[in-house]
Each structure stands twice: as C-alpha cells, then as structure tokens.
Amino acid sequence: MVFPLPAPMRLALDAAIAAAKESEVPVGAVITRGEQVIAVAANATRTTNDPTAHAEIVAIRAACAKLGTDRLVGCTLWVTLEPCAMCAGAITHARIERLYYAASDPKGGGVEHGARVFSHSTCHHRPEVTAGLGEREAADLLRDFFLERRDR
Amino acid sequence: MVFPLPAPMRLALDAAIAAAKESEVPVGAVITRGEQVIAVAANATRTTNDPTAHAEIVAIRAACAKLGTDRLVGCTLWVTLEPCAMCAGAITHARIERLYYAASDPKGGGVEHGARVFSHSTCHHRPEVTAGLGEREAADLLRDFFLERRDR
Numbered sequence: 511m512v513f514p515l516p517a518p519m520r521l522a523l524d525a526a527i528a529a530a531k532e533s534e535v536p537v538g539a540v541i542t543r544g545e546q547v548i549a550v551a552a553n554a555t556r557t558t559n560d561p562t563a564h565a566e567i568v569a570i571r572a573a574c575a576k577l578g579t580d581r582l583v584g585c586t587l588w589v590t591l592e593p594c595a596m597c598a599g600a601i602t603h604a605r606i607e608r609l610y611y612a613a614s615d616p617k618g619g620g621v622e623h624g625a626r627v628f629s630h631s632t633c634h635h636r637p638e639v640t641a642g643l644g645e646r647e648a649a650d651l652l653r654d655f656f657l658e659r660r661d662r
Numbered sequence: 663m664v665f666p667l668p669a670p671m672r673l674a675l676d677a678a679i680a681a682a683k684e685s686e687v688p689v690g691a692v693i694t695r696g697e698q699v700i701a702v703a704a705n706a707t708r709t710t711n712d713p714t715a716h717a718e719i720v721a722i723r724a725a726c727a728k729l730g731t732d733r734l735v736g737c738t739l740w741v742t743l744e745p746c747a748m749c750a751g752a753i754t755h756a757r758i759e760r761l762y763y764a765a766s767d768p769k770g771g772g773v774e775h776g777a778r779v780f781s782h783s784t785c786h787h788r789p790e791v792t793a794g795l796g797e798r799e800a801a802d803l804l805r806d807f808f809l810e811r812r813d814r
Contacts, residue, residue, distance in 0.1 A: 541805035549760060561732040561755040571712055580713045595779045596751025599772065603713040617784055620751065623782040627747045632769055632776040653679055 525552040539565035539589040549573040566597035590648035595620030598627035609637040612648035677704040691717035691741040701725040718749035742800035750779035761789040764800035796811030
C-alpha cells in the first residue's frame with residue numbers, strides 16, 4: 511500500500527515545478543497552520559534579483575505578512591529540499607514548530623549537513639524535523655533541472 | 663593616537679542608534695563597493711513583522727535591488743553585530759567579499775560562534791572577516807537597549 515503525499519508537500523512540489531519553468535532552481539515551500547495553508551512559495555532568486563529569496567524565506571515573509579506577526583507559532587513548513595543555513599536560521603527566528611523537507615542536500619543543506627544550524631546549544635528554537643517525504647520527486651526535479659542546463 | 667572608525671562602520675552604528683529609537687534591537691549594516699555606499703539598513707523585524715529583516719538581510723536586499731543583481735561581487739558588508747546563521751548564509755549566497763563586524767555575539771552569532779557558517783567545507787563562498795571594529799560602542803548600544811527594557 512502506498513500512502514499519498516500530504517497535500518502541503520504536493521503543493522510545495524507543484525510550486526517547485528512551476529519555478530523550474532521560470533528557470534529558477536526548483537524548490538518549493540508551503541506554510542500551514544492546522545488544516546489551513548498560509549503561504550505557498552518557490553525559489554525566486556533570479557527573477558527578483560534577491561539572493562535571500564529562497565522558497566522558505568519567501569514563504570516565511572508571506573506568512574508573517576498575512577498573519578501580521580513576526581512569529582509563526584504553531585506553524586509547519588513543508589519544503590522540497592533540506593534548508594540551507596540561511597533558511598534554517600530564518601526558521602528558528604520565525605519560531606516554526608514543525609519542518610518537513612523532501613530531499614536531503616549534502617552540498618548546500620544546513621540541517622543535517624554543513625552548519626547543522628539546529629544542533630548547536632546556542633540555537634534558541636528548534637522545529638521538530640522530518641526528512642524524506644516526497645524526496646524522490648524533489649530530487650528528480652533538481653537533477654533534471656541541472657542536467658538540462660549543463661547540456662546547453 | 664586613536665584612529666577614527668571607518669566611515670561605513672560609523673554609518674552602521676548610526677543606523678543602529680536610529681533603530682533603537684523605533685524599539686528595534688539596535689543593529690545596523692552598510693554595504694559599500696569601493697568608496698561608494700550602496701545600502702544603509704537597520705534591524706526592522708518588529709516594525710515590518712518580518713523575522714528575516716535583520717540589518718544584514720535588509721541591506722543585502724536593498725543593495726541587490728539597487729545594483730540589479732543577486733550577487734554583490736566586490737562588495738563589503740559592515741555590521742555592528744556578529745551575523746547570525748541566517749545572515750551568514752545570506753552573505754555567502756550574495757557573494758559578499760569582505761565582512762567587518764563590530765561586537766561579537768556569543769549567544770546569537772553564527773560566524774565565530776554556534777553554527778560557524780563559514781567554517782564548513784560545504785560553504786561555497788566565504789568573505790574575508792574582520793571583527794572588533796567599533797565593538798565597544800556597538801555592544802554598549804545593545805546592552806543599554808536591553809537594560810532599559812528589562813527595567814520596565
């Protein structure tokens with residue numbers, strides 16, 4: 511029996527697919543609170559000339575604007591790739607409660623790789639983290655994106 | 663003989679002083695390229711409901727918007743406090759060439775403390791880092807800010 515992906519991760523993957531069509535590295539993110547979808551975003555660093563516009567940052571900023579707060583207490587972040595150090599730091603600052611990510615990122619990740627932002631004693635807020643949900647599709651999206659560009 | 667602070671760090675400290683008057687944690691940042699000031703910013707997390715609006719992130723976004731690029735090649739970031747993991751990650755993504763910060767931050771810093779973002783083999787861009795320039799004034803600003811609030 512194969513369980514379907516939770517709807518928010520499906521939404522995040524669809525946002526990643528849409529980003530690839532804009533020549534953005536295909537990473538998508540969704541923020542939920544309970545059953546409610548608060549924000550859907552994708553990586554937008556190239557189209558916006560903003561190196562901080564990773565999917566997670568765009569989603570956090572949108573969710574905070576929507577809720578009128580700088581703390582996303584009780585919220586869950588669903589993202590198709592392991593957050594980098596910048597995004598992991600933002601997750602801490604935003605007090606995100608749970609983090610689901612799809613593919614691991616040995617080169618750029620900052621959760622289970624590299625800076626391991628949540629693993630230091632000085633980290634003042636850690637989400638509950640679950641990795642691997644939808645990882646094959648998320649990883650295939652990224653691999654295909656970079657393969658296609660390498661061939662050009 | 664006492665050398666005066668370089669003008670960009672003076673600007674960053676003045677931005678921090680202005681932030682405190684808006685009840686924002688007093689941290690300021692300036693981005694320069696050669697002799698030119700590209701962006702001046704301060705911490706704005708509370709006034710904008712944006713947990714990512716640390717001085718460094720606001721300055722990087724402003725500089726990228728001004729220059730029409732997502733890579734601040736050849737730019738220097740001057741900030742009054744050791745960048746956190748989020749901001750250190752953003753400095754890497756933005757390809758900032760040199761980083762000067764004033765006060766160290768044993769609790770929240772991510773350069774010489776905690777996640778030490780630039781010290782991992784997977785970090786794909788490291789700025790040249792110089793700490794301590796104007797540290798006493800920067801640290802006093804923060805201490806006074808938090809002391810005043812604790813007394814309320």
